Every structure is written in structure tokens, then in C-alpha cells.
Amino acid sequence: MDGHNDTTVEALLEHLIQHGPNDIATVFAQAFELAMQIERERFLGAGLYERTPGRQGYANGYKPKRIDTPAGTVTVGVPKTAGHAGAPFYPQSLERGQRSVRAVMLAVAEMYIKGVSTRDAEAVMREFGIESLSSSQVSRAAKLIDEELDAWRSRPLGVTRYLMLDARYEKMRHGGVVRDVAVLSAIGIGPDERRRVLGVSVALSEAEVHWRAFLESLQARGLRGVEYVVSDDHAGLRAARRAVFGAATWQRCQFHLAQNAIHHAPNTTIRKRIGTELRAVWNAGTLAKAETALADLVADYRDTAPKLAAWLEQNVPEGLAVFSLPDHHCRRMRTSNPMERGVQQELKSRTVEVRVFPNEASLERLVSAVLVEIDEKWAADTKAYIKWECQDA
Numbered sequence: 001m002d003g004h005n006d007t008t009v010e011a012l013l014e015h016l017i018q019h020g021p022n023d024i025a026t027v028f029a030q031a032f033e034l035a036m037q038i039e040r041e042r043f044l045g046a047g048l049y050e051r052t053p054g055r056q057g058y059a060n061g062y063k064p065k066r067i068d069t070p071a072g073t074v075t076v077g078v079p080k081t082a083g084h085a086g087a088p089f090y091p092q093s094l095e096r097g098q099r100s101v102r103a104v105m106l107a108v109a110e111m112y113i114k115g116v117s118t119r120d121a122e123a124v125m126r127e128f129g130i131e132s133l134s135s136s137q138v139s140r141a142a143k144l145i146d147e148e149l150d151a152w153r154s155r156p157l158g159v160t161r162y163l164m165l166d167a168r169y170e171k172m173r174h175g176g177v178v179r180d181v182a183v184l185s186a187i188g189i190g191p192d193e194r195r196r197v198l199g200v201s202v203a204l205s206e207a208e209v210h211w212r213a214f215l216e217s218l219q220a221r222g223l224r225g226v227e228y229v230v231s232d233d234h235a236g237l238r239a240a241r242r243a244v245f246g247a248a249t250w251q252r253c254q255f256h257l258a259q260n261a262i263h264h265a266p267n268t269t270i271r272k273r274i275g276t277e278l279r280a281v282w283n284a285g286t287l288a289k290a291e292t293a294l295a296d297l298v299a300d301y302r303d304t305a306p307k308l309a310a311w312l313e314q315n316v317p318e319g320l321a322v323f324s325l326p327d328h329h330c331r332r333m334r335t336s337n338p339m340e341r342g343v344q345q346e347l348k349s350r351t352v353e354v355r356v357f358p359n360e361a362s363l364e365r366l367v368s369a370v371l372v373e374i375d376e377k378w379a380a381d382t383k384a385y386i387k388w389e390c391q392d393a
Helices: 002-044 099-114 118-127 135-153 208-220 235-244 254-264 268-282 287-301 306-319 327-333 337-351 360-380
Strands: 058-069 072-082 162-174 177-189 195-203 228-231 249-252
Touching: 002 058, 002 072, 135 360, 162 235, 162 337, 162 360, 177 208, 177 337, 177 360, 195 208, 195 360, 208 235, 228 235, 249 254, 249 306, 254 268, 254 306, 268 287, 268 306, 287 306, 337 360
Parallel strands: 162 228, 228 249
Antiparallel strands: 058 072, 162 177, 177 195
16 A cells, blocks of 8 residues: 555656646646545555455545646546445545535435435436445434534624625425525624625525524624614515614615616616616715705606606615715625625525425535635635725725
8 A cells, every 4th residue: 555655656756857847737636636545545444456354345446526726727536435334435635625515415415315306316426426325324424514514603703894684595395395495694794804604594484583583693693783784675684684783774785676676667668777777876976966866767757657756766765875884885885796696696506406405404504515615715815895994085
């Protein structure tokens, strides 16, 4: 076993001697493959072709996988195993920073075991180099990742001045039927000027009781100092926000307002132009100018589209609270689009592989894993999202 590894290391050094740093990606791929091979040998308790009394299963070839590295995107051969009675082998080096991959694997594995969409589940399982799993194997693997994610969901919070709230819906089996359930999430900007994912909750709906329980759980973890909240105008969220963060200024997401306005437009011609007309209100520069632009827009539609005019007059002012913020903050905080682009789209790209989650724990595990990775990425960003020292500029 050691002789084989020594030979590989010598080959890597020889490659460096011949090519220098210009082909560092190849050296990295080969070194990475060596690390995974050593890990597989330790997992099996034996080297390649080695016969030992303590061997636990055997090597089962390799599966190509593309990974992104500082040296570029490389393809490596991920070692596979077979015949092992315990948890499935998956290199720890690939797991690091890849909680969402593990969570997808577990969700699909649960589907596989429960006989749900077996053909689709098996296809995705093969993408991870796994031929089959037992329920006990899935339980052990889930326990390891759940402990990590539970710690993240319950971690202490602190001062968060700006808060963004949003929800998306996923399909999940509940009570023997497939139904849509809400995934509630929150991000905030605190003294470190970075966006952070504060928490997530899986709920049966966006009713007030669920939103309120989620917001109160954030407070129980130490969230305080919220001055400004931006969200859509779901009735349950509106009531919960008032109850928990009643003193904070509320900004109704301008993007969602524009989408709502399109649905209230009486004909195609108005639907095509109402978004542009509302942007003129959003971009007015000051609250006074925005209110004047809105009044003019309402007057223009008073006779031709009276229901739309009434809706604009009643609802659009809720999208003007952002003018109370410093100019440097307005562009960032007038919509919940950072949630939509930075969180919801990423969640969608991962959950699409599962489609129907077998249970609540599986859904919570996957969305938590994705959000942890987003949070870590944002925390490592050297560029501030909001600069507090600019607030009075």
C-alpha cells in the first residue's frame, strides 16, 4: 500500500519538474485522487488488491467528477466501494463545503428506500457512485449531517439592523399525501456590514402562526436591534412582522409590487407599461418627488382604469419607506431581490433534483445545507454589502 502511494508521489514530483507551475491543475487532480485513494484504503481496512482478515468490502472502480479549484476546473476519479456493511463511502475531502450535495444524496436515498419515484431516485444515486443503501445506512449518515446543521440553526444571533424575509414553496409528503409546504428564511445585515443567513424554517403554510413562530425563534437566539424590514405583503407575514418587529420600518418589496400591479392591470397595453411607470416612481430620488410621481400616475388611470388607480393609491406607498434610508442604502434595500437571487434560486437549483421530499426532516436538511454554504460564502466576502459609515453621506 505504501509503495503504491510512494510511486504516485514520485510521479507527481516528476511532473512538476518537467512542467513547472504551468500545469498545476494536473498535479492537483492527481494529488487529490491519491488522497481519496488513501481514504478509501483506510475505510476498507486494506490497500488495493490486498488480502487482509479485517477487510471491510472492496474497491469498486472510480467515477469521474468535475470540481472547481483555485487552479481551475479539473476532473478527478472518485473512488467507489462495494460490499461494505456500514455507511456508504464518500471522500471527506469532497464533503468539505459540500453539505448540500450530501443533503441531496440523503433526500434521494430516503426516496429510494421508501420506494418513491424509484427509477428517478436510482438515477440520481448513481450520480453519487452509490448502487444501493439500507435504511440504517441512511439514518447514520443523516445523523452526522443533522448534528452539524442543527448547531447552525440554533447558533446565537446578535444585532441585525436590516432584515429581509421571504418564502418559497416545495413539495413534500405529509400525512400520506403530497402537498406544498413553505420554506421561510431570513437574512440580515449587522455591524460587520455583510449579509448573513439568519435562519430557516419549514412550515405547512405562510399563516401568521408559522411566520410568528419563526420570527420569535430568531429573537430567542438573540436577534435584536432590527430597524428596517423588507418583504413581500403576504397577510400572515404582515401580521407576524407587526407583532414581533412592530417598531421597525417596513418596506414592501418594490419588485413584488410591480408584479402585483401587472396582475391588476385591465389590459395588455397597460400591463406592458405599468412596470416602467412604477420604476419612475421608485427612481424619483426623494420621498416628496416619489409621492408626486405616484399621484400623477394615479390621476392618469383614474378614468381609464379606476380599479388599478385605487390599487396603486392604496398599495404603492408601502414601497416608499426605503426613502427613509441613507441614499447609499436605498439601492440595496428597496426589494427582497437579494433573497430571490442569492437564496431562492440557489435553493431551487438543488431541490429540483428531489422534486418531492419524503418528509419534513429531509426538506429541512437540504435547505439548511444550501443556506449554510451561502452564509459561509457571504461571511468570507471581503466587500461590504452595506457600509454604515456612509449612512449620513
